[in-house]
Amino acid sequence: MPSIGDTKARLLRGIVEDNINVVQGVRIRRVVRRATRVKVWLWIAISGLAVGYLSVATQGVSRGGAPTSAVAKAPAPAINPIASEPVPEIEAPLAHPRPIDRNAIPLTLKTVVIDPGHGGDPGAIAESGLEEKDITLDIGLRLRRLLQEAPFEVLLTRDTDRRLSLDQRVQFANENKADLFLSIHVNSMEPRTIRALETYYVGPTNDPHALNLASRENKESGYSLSDYKQILEKIYVDARRDESRAAARTLHSELFHTLKVDNPELENRGVRTAPFVVLIGTQMPAVLIEIACLSNPEEVELLTNQQYRENIALALAQGIRRYASSLTVAARKGS
């Protein structure tokens, strides 16, 4: 083992070299671990297979094979529940290139589009009669209020109980050049004892639960089969996937830690990928959160509590701010 003196000498050489690079405007070198390198041919082969897989899965979705009742009878998820830090991530085994370094493209958050799920159609319905559309709208409105003083514009896809197709939601976000799209939903699943928090960003999945959920939420998407090629290509070529993942992780972590206080049995299902239409069609980082389960009576009771809904909105607002801050830091880095 080298002596402290030798190590210090090596470190000093690093400091001087680093500072000379700063003076000369040379980028600090990055250690690339061999294990993380993905050969191009391997990436192309794997992503090709994954696109094929997703294509099949999503066509199934489009044919509406999913349960159509408002309180869907989704099969129990075939994944292991994870309830502790770090935020678990469930993603189809897809190798992908190194994430794009944020520093290469300084980004800021100027416009956030909040999408309260459903409207007109009730979405999931609890036994007590509580409807998903009302919860998502309530939280969306709270979130807009909480973010009023934020240094970015906040827009809602709907601020009343009105029907919007998924395509219209996507168009709204794209036309307003949103920098972040957040779709709020409330889950419903069997068995009714489950109370889970799940956050999604766009990507393939082989998790039957996620596919089932996506198929329910994608119902009446407004997209035709001719759009599929473009839609599917987007998933893989869009750099925004990494940003969506970063936003999803931040929002999920904030929400889970906040809700866990009043809802100690809340299960952390983590950040996942799934082919939701609103996540595929939007051109900005996009996240879909299933904030609770209307199938669980205890969560329904919590959702009827105004303070609990306010806490959800507070956590989401804080998550958005945190994500915006992380962009600011990255933007400085790259500027």
Added chain:
Amino acid sequence: MEESNDSLCVGIDLGTSRSSISASSGERHVIDSYVGWPMDMVARKLVKKSVLVGRDALDNRPMLDLRRPLERGIMKEGSEKDQEAVQEILRHLIGLAGIKPKSKNKVKVRAVVGVPAEAFRVNRQNLRSTMEGIADSVMLVSEPFAVAYGLEALLHALVIDIGAGTADFCVMQGRYPTEEDQKTLPNAGDAIDEQLMKLIRERHPDAQFSIHMLRDWKEKWSFVGEPKQRVIVSAPIKGKATEIDITQEMRTACESILPPICETMTTLLAKVEPEFQAKVRNNVILAGGTSLIAGLADAVTHALSELGGGRATVVKDPVFAGSDGSLAIAQDASSSDWEKLSL
């Protein structure tokens, strides 16, 4: 390594809230990172100075154009006044270390300045420019790295330097840390202030208090975990001094930084070679003013227990750990190194 009578080595921790200097002359000082200029002739007559720095500026703030020129550990961009304020802070610190403007030409000042772990090339270049006329040679190092160097925690250690503007992470693996070994989070002291302000205003909407009062409360009473005592502070309500209990608000606000810090710690630990992860987990070092929050090390240790066990400790002197480490670097660097980095 090499130091002559005509040179002075200094280590500076330029912080968003406080800045400290440790000098080879033995001087050590910490100041509030505030600068103020008298707003008018009357103010100038009263304060009897053209510019005030540190506590002096804070105490006289009603009469001053007061600046806190650092944001998230770096200079605010696009404001000449803030850049000037940073220069005043640096000049003041160097002065405290014993270098008076008139002796500047006789003594060479070699300064190592700590910056956030993920500080950016442009920010570093700006800071170097700002140091012109204040120091003769400058090296910029990441704050947690400076802490590690000062403590000689060079191998199998994770330093988390939690200041006001940023929490900076650096894994030490016996080599000069790369970008992948380091991380900067905005979740630090200022984020706690913001949260605390919001929570107190929600619960006591009529209470009147300033951010400066709130920061004083936090410095005295901050904690995570179970409260050992109630936090009762005095704030005017409709002009009448009133005692309010902010125990829960203090706890919630302080604990708000734990999830992102623990999450980032986990991410960095996972990047360490598997056979060394346990060693690093057992050598997590907390530094910076915000590490003084009571119970923080225990909370981080608890988080480590979920990763297989580990230990977090707070450095002996969190406020000076960064500047002391920077001074150690300054003293160890050779004259030829310093010449390469002269301004």
